[in-house]
Amino acid sequence: MTTAYGTIDQTFLNQLHTLTDKDRVSTSKALCEQHGTDESYHKAQAPDVVVFTLSTKEVSDVVKLCAKHKIPVIPYGTGTSLEGHIAALHGGVCIDLSQMDKIVEARPQDMDVTVEAGVTRKALNEYLRDTGLFFPIDPGADASLGGMASTRASGTNAVRYGTMRENVLALTVVTPNGDIVKTASRAKKSAAGYDLTRLYVGAEGTLGIITEVTLRLYGIPETISAAVCPFPGLEEAVNTVISIIQCGIPVARMELLDDRQMYAVNQYSKLDYEVAPTLFFEFHGSPSSVEEQIEMVKSLAEDFGGKNFQWASQLEDRDRLWNARHNAYYAALALRPGCKGVSSDACVPISRLAEAIMATKQDIEDSFLDGTIVGHVGDGNFHTLFAFMPDDEKELAEAKRLNARIVERAIAMDGTCTGEHGIGHGKMKYLESEFGEAGLEIMRSLKKALDPDNIMNPGKIVAL
């Protein structure tokens, strides 16, 4: 299917101006280019217009206009995605939701909150601070919650608290014809019909635009304790993780950084951790349960040669530790000023994790390109960042080759090509090897049924 898209001319722009304040519609080249640029290596592609919407109703009005003229619509949160999700491959209108940043309603008694799509994860937790509750999902970037829902994001807490898949209770979505749909009630569970919430979580704006998100919240644990522990080798660190998961110890965070990544983190965050494969831990619970978890983890780590636990129980020490971890991507890029990164995102069953990571390490050693490994290893998910110089096609080709190897290995292990970054247009070629032609055909059917004119973020997830 090739869609003939409409043209964005002055008539269209005039109509757009009637729907919002004039100063919230822009065709400025710089602004459009910025809105077509994410944090990845994929080629930027600017939309023709950017509209800053202030309400679900405005999003609906803009989408209706675009639907009428068959103009592509690309939703934009913070622009921190990594697979070309926001590239305007066919031009069109970028709907920037960052000014939809209101907390609609927090309901501490139900441990849930409804936010506009533009609220970021840090802003939400800032807002919640006095309620004793928090929202755990934390991708590296301070992404918008609408964007996080759209890419089915996760992060360091997912091993204990799940991903956006488990933590979105309901969504408000503007469909491709401009209808406004609430995907679910606030009931904790429901068996009422097709799971519309999970249909849009991870759909990357290709089936509609998420404008509001209702999220589960959690009580801030009575006790939080964090630690860093170096290991003699990568395999020992990974095997410690596997043992911890298989023992069912409910660690809240368990992150792996290889020696090269630790070097980068030290440089970037001005720290002096030992340059060795290292696990970052966090434990949540009552004082006695945290103590119990720590004892068990220490004992398992020691079995694999991990001895020098460095503790951070004070809030500011923990913040420093996790900020260093969250900046790992930027730290690795900073090793080569001016470089860009290709980040892999494989996720495999935990029993295959050591094999997957060791083979990846070997790939890096065999390559002329530098690579760092960092991972949400409790979930079987790890990233390898290959830093390449943007003008060096040989380096980019090598980074892509290595990424492809990692993906193929993950799929062969009954894992996935992406644990949390999503498909965008960067990983579309891997969907068929992961799901087979029949699976891909179902995805195409869903897209065609819900967006027959292919105007919603076209060219992402599935090609029509």
Next chain:
Amino acid sequence: MTTAYGTIDQTFLNQLHTLTDKDRVSTSKALCEQHGTDESYHKAQAPDVVVFTLSTKEVSDVVKLCAKHKIPVIPYGTGTSLEGHIAALHGGVCIDLSQMDKIVEARPQDMDVTVEAGVTRKALNEYLRDTGLFFPIDPGADASLGGMASTRASGTNAVRYGTMRENVLALTVVTPNGDIVKTASRAKKSAAGYDLTRLYVGAEGTLGIITEVTLRLYGIPETISAAVCPFPGLEEAVNTVISIIQCGIPVARMELLDDRQMYAVNQYSKLDYEVAPTLFFEFHGSPSSVEEQIEMVKSLAEDFGGKNFQWASQLEDRDRLWNARHNAYYAALALRPGCKGVSSDACVPISRLAEAIMATKQDIEDSFLDGTIVGHVGDGNFHTLFAFMPDDEKELAEAKRLNARIVERAIAMDGTCTGEHGIGHGKMKYLESEFGEAGLEIMRSLKKALDPDNIMNPGKIVAL
């Protein structure tokens, strides 16, 4: 859309015989009637043929034949659903998956298992016994895991372990044209494309037939302790539950039975519990964590007048306790020999639970019909069983009226018409009030896109 279905004639039956052993195809009246009858009050409706399949391939072959002739296909597990899910409203072929009862592969190292759709929850846990792992989801009936996935079932453990939505890792599905699709890898999380797994979980066989299920497993807790505690009134019991949830105490099970239900349970299971509103608890964890949970729960219960905890720490005492709870539905029916039951299934945000239950209790008191309340109250989910005599239309009308009031109240509280029983054809009329016309239209689009000839369990969830 009205679909003109094909006719099941001798030619069709002959073709069916070529696909399976002859003795696994039956048109016997008694067998067909049994396969159109569930455990609810809804009118039974028999299929024309029942086929007992032995493999995914056979299911695919039968579906392909039915697709060719536009014959309705109704999947059947154990026939224990409650909203007319298996009624052959347009006749057709019932595919009975109960003989697909093999454990395909258990992988203790990954804490997951793949089973054929006909394996029941009890059979799975029996199989797992020596591995130290268990599967927690437990609807009242010993349902098949394919059926449980199809209705997005849950049960008493959901408050701690989630529902089928959270615990299905992947499915094998036969689509309406007979294709065989794997919906996901075994990775614990994935951001790869549309969430096909969650599309089929809860789709009640209307989009395809689930033939294999890959499930998350959990370590059998080191310590398990169960208790029963009576309360002076229903409101005090519910408020205890709300406090426990809001304190974030990770109870594994927390079930409410009202006084009338306790009377029924005593009669049916030959027990001598106090006839009062009662909470059933179970605690999972390490010895110290279980002790900690118990102390906190006891203290909260005492605040609301719940004092006489009766403990069951031995396996056989616990089994007796939970068998009594699982038989609550049958116990309530047994109060009136020959009766049938209309079971409500409302689920509301926890802060509204006391209000919802007290209003329901008032409805029962104001009615000439008897009703019992039982609930997975930690999730905000509760059932009210109205027992009526099958030949008494006035009683049935009253049961339906009461059920409708409960549903409407739940929806007005931003809750759902069904926490775990599903829609079938019994609750279709409530879907629009819950999702609005725009939401329902998306569900219809999904159904039309994936099953354009409307052959898969037609007349359930959405009408075309």
